[in-house]
Amino acid sequence: MKMKFQTKIKLTTLSLMAVLGTALSFSAVSETYDVVINNGRVMDPETNFDGVRNVGVKDGKIVVITKDEIKGKQVIDAKNHVVAPGFIEGHQHATDPFSRKVNLRDGLTTMMDFESGAGDIAKWYADAEGKTQSNYGMVVLATLARVSVLDGPEIAALGNDMGGLFAHTVGAAAAKAQKEGRKPGWSSTLPNKEQMTQIMSYVDEGLRQGALGVGVPVGYMTTGVTQYELYKYQELAAKYGRVTNGHVRFAGIRPPTEGQLGVQEMLANAMVLDAPFMASHLNSNMDWEYTIPMINDAREKRGAKVWGEVYPYAAGSTIAATDILTESSMAQMGITYSNVANLDGTRWDKAMYEDVRKNDPGRAIVIYNNPPEDIAKWIAQPGVVIVSDGMAILDENLEYYPWDSSYEGKSVHPRSAGTRAKVLRMVREDKNMSLMEAISKMSYLHAKYFDELAGIPHFKTKGRMQEGMDADIVVFNPDTVRDNSTYEPGKGAIPTTGMPYVLVNGVVVVKDSVVQKVFPGKPIRFPILEKGRLDQIEIEPRVFTPNQS
Structure with missing residues (x-):
């Protein structure tokens, strides 16, 4: 019984x-979903799931991934296409609407700048609200803090992001400095206690306003920022539990100032402080064969909250005033004047070098400092994330283009438009890593590091093709996707092809390879705090006389 x-x-x-x-x-x-993506090869880098499924999206989330037939208000047939997490990066300098449009064609759904950042964080986020197509976030920029204190707040006010900084602020600071018979303060002045306290107060206010971390491109300020000042930026960020991003002090492969030494300087600070540190573009600083394994060992064997990034181009792009173009630094890198070019392709000689660095220090240039055959090697290195280091796309008056401007006729480094497609094309043609690994390095691995190492909670639900995750999704054809931007004048912003659909927070932003005029981007930002934390650190710098070398 x-x-x-x-x-x-x-x-x-x-x-x-x-x-x-x-x-x-x-x-x-x-159930009827907002968007249904049918018959696509769904690839999730966290779980390594790889199979043909239908995806249902509702209220900005991935609600269902199933073999069953499902219905939607909008239906995308993704047969013969990969359905992957939307791509993420923390090193895209261009934050204007046109540049975001170009990068959406390349699958970039979360677009942030951790190397540079902004000066006035509250203003930057307010300007972006409701007018941004991709998800957006920003760190506070130490350089603009130094400009404000050492060159004048009126100079700092000329630019609140990298585009404005390079186009207007750097040149104005140089002109003022020449008039006063000194070097620009932001790059060359060793601040006293009062000045450093003001600089740190500026940074502290950005962190209080919710900045994701601190951007310290010390490689542009090699003679003005002491190791003590650099430590203080990292210490202040650590008081908030936030990341410091470093374009490190040195580049090159020859002693005494190899790229590895620059990484070690900030890595040591991070490990002492138990603080997050993100090392910018390890390929362009050179020495990547040694710095990537060193950072991986620090993270995986020592528990350090550190990681590094690379981009898939042999040449870099920056401004003429950069410290890596001092003659001694060029010797360390094994390059000379002719390795530098204007955006119109004109190669430099000594006369142009001297003229441009003095009279047009904010000019965007291209530096050919790495062998192209090494690209496939460094992007396949374990543990690194792939970024673009994309530059602002500016017109002849050094202003941003309007959203509806043509893709043609724009001279800029091609990484500003084609980074992710180039990686996918290289995977197809060179087979230097698996497709899943490439997708991971452009999506999930970013989310993992930003969440687990940098403490940014928004990324718990990004970079994954799973039920319950944010519906930031890219649909591409693995057999045809390709980059079309080149170094040729006028062709730097030619968009990616073979990536016909992109969703941001469940909204179709790219449809049939046409960017729609919709603005579903959401802010990635920490809560605004009532009080800053500058009073938790001590500021006692050495006094230098003279204060410029």
Whole structure:
């Protein structure tokens, strides 16, 4: 009797489970989703899932991934296409609407600048609200803090992001400095206690306003920022539990100032402080064969909150005033004047070098400092994330282009438009890593580091093709996707092809390879705090006389 009763309970339970399963399946089938992506090869880099499924999106989230037929208000047929997490990066300098449009064609759904950042964080986020197509976030920029204190707040006010900094602020600071018979303060002045306190107060206010971290491109300020000042930036960021990004002090492969030494300087600070540190573009600083394994060992064997990034181009791009173009630094890198070119392709000689660095220090240039055959090697290195280091796309008056401007006729480094497609094309042609690994390095691995190492909670639900995750999604054809931007004048912003659909927060932003005029981007930002934390650090710098070398 007891056995029969137990059997009856088991049968009833199984029957109930079957009914519930059928009901759940029926619910998934019968529900109408905002967007349905059918027949695509869904690839999730966190779980390594790789299979043909249908995806249902509702209220900005991935609600269902299923073999069942599902219905939607908008339906995308993704047959023969990969359905992957939207791409993420923390090193895209261009934050204007046109540049975001170009990068959406390249699958970039979360677009942030951790190397440079902004000066006035509250203003930057306010300007972006409701007018941004991709997700957006920003760090506070130490350089603009130094400009404000050492060159004047009126100079700092000329630019609140990298585009404005390079186009207007750097040149104005240089002109003022020449008039006053000194070097620009932001790059060359060793601040006293009062000045450094003001600089740190500026940075502290950015962190209080919710900045994601601190951007310290010390490689542009090699003679003005002491190791003590650099440590203080990292210490202040650590008081908030936030990341410091470093374009490190040195580049090159020859002693005494190899790229590895620059990484070690900030890595040591991070490990002492138990603080997050993100090393910018390890390929362009050179020495990547040694710095990438060193950072990986620090993270994986020592528990350090550190990681590094690379981009898939042999040449870099920056401004003429950069410290890496001092003659001694060029010797360290093994390059000379002719390795530098204007955006119109004109190669420099000594006369142009001297003229441009003095009279047009904010000019965007290209530096050819790495062998092209090494690209496939460094992007395949374990543990690194892939970024673009994309530059602002500016017109002849050094202003941003309007959103509806043509893609043609724009002279800029091609990484500003084609980074992710180039990686996918290289995977197809060179087979230097698996497609899943490439997708991971452009999506999930970013999210993992930003969440687990940098403490940014928004990334718990990004970079994944899973139910319950944010519906930031890219659909591309692995057999045809390709980059089309080149170094040729006028062709730097030619968009990616083979990536016909992109979703941001469940909204179709790219449809049939046309960017729609919709603005679903959401801010990636920490809560605004009532009080800063500058009073938690001590500021006692050495006094230098003179204060410029």
